[in-house]
Amino acid sequence: MNIRPLADRVLIKPTPAEEVTMAGIIIPDSAKEKPLKGEVLSAGNGTKDEEMVVKAGDTVLYGKYAGTEVEIDGEKLLIMRQSDILAIID
Numbered sequence: 653m654n655i656r657p658l659a660d661r662v663l664i665k666p667t668p669a670e671e672v673t674m675a676g677i678i679i680p681d682s683a684k685e686k687p688l689k690g691e692v693l694s695a696g697n698g699t700k701d702e703e704m705v706v707k708a709g710d711t712v713l714y715g716k717y718a719g720t721e722v723e724i725d726g727e728k729l730l731i732m733r734q735s736d737i738l739a740i741i742d
Contacts, residue, residue: 653724657696657731662706664719664730666690689713689741692729698734706734711741 682695690695691711698704706712719732 655724656668656694659699660702660704660734661731662695662712662734662737663693664689664690664712664714664732665693666728666730688716689695693729702734706737706740712737712741713741 655663662722692706692708694708695704704740714730714732714737718736719730722729722731
């Protein structure tokens, strides 16, 4: 499925949460730290007031509770406004 965000929205694939185990204890998915970086899969065209700065392929940092989680073809992705992105990692 091909998704194209509108206006100043961005579709992001979060990096997987790191699985840390201590002394044989398995940490469930619900207790894992939410990832704060991901790869931009696609971006809208921006708005007349805000130029789109990020582009597909960029690795970005975003706020802990930013965006809306969507599931597309069994894969969990985030869609958020460009203003929720904190930085681009070079």
